[in-house]
Amino acid sequence: MIELSKSQKKIARELIQLGLQRECKSFTDKITKLTNSSEWKIGDPHEIYLKLYKKVISFDKKIARRYNGLTGSHYFLTVYGLFMDKVLTVEDIACFDVEVQNELIRMKNLYDTDNQ
Numbered sequence: 622m623i624e625l626s627k628s629q630k631k632i633a634r635e636l637i638q639l640g641l642q643r644e645c646k647s648f649t650d651k652i653t654k655l656t657n658s659s660e661w662k663i664g665d666p667h668e669i670y671l672k673l674y675k676k677v678i679s680f681d682k683k684i685a686r687r688y689n690g691l692t693g694s695h696y697f698l699t700v701y702g703l704f705m706d707k708v709l710t711v712e713d714i715a716c717f718d719v720e721v722q723n724e725l726i727r728m729k730n731l732y733d734t735d736n737q
């Protein structure tokens with residue numbers, strides 16, 4: 622695994638923040654779409670609330686696992702996870718030096734089941 626330099630860690634922190642923003646945007650878009658659907662307009666309000674609550678709790682756990690307590694030694698793997706999950710794109714990781722970009726792409730190609 623690659624050890625990121627101080628300047629590469631700064632880039633990683635920015636990409637991790639971008640990833641968090643994108644994941645939250647995606648989640649809020651899904652919630653908006655769900656709450657505007659006819660399924661959410663009818664029925665028991667308490668049941669609807671519970672469904673929404675469960676979705677928020679589930680998302681919160683996912684976000685907490687990925688972002689809480691993150692230290693520099695975990696930046697590369699976090700960026701890799703975001704890249705694998707298609708939260709970050711090839712264009713996003715282009716701000717890394719070539720060695721880091723190549724390693725991220727190599728690892729993605731190695732483990733990406735969509736490409737096999």
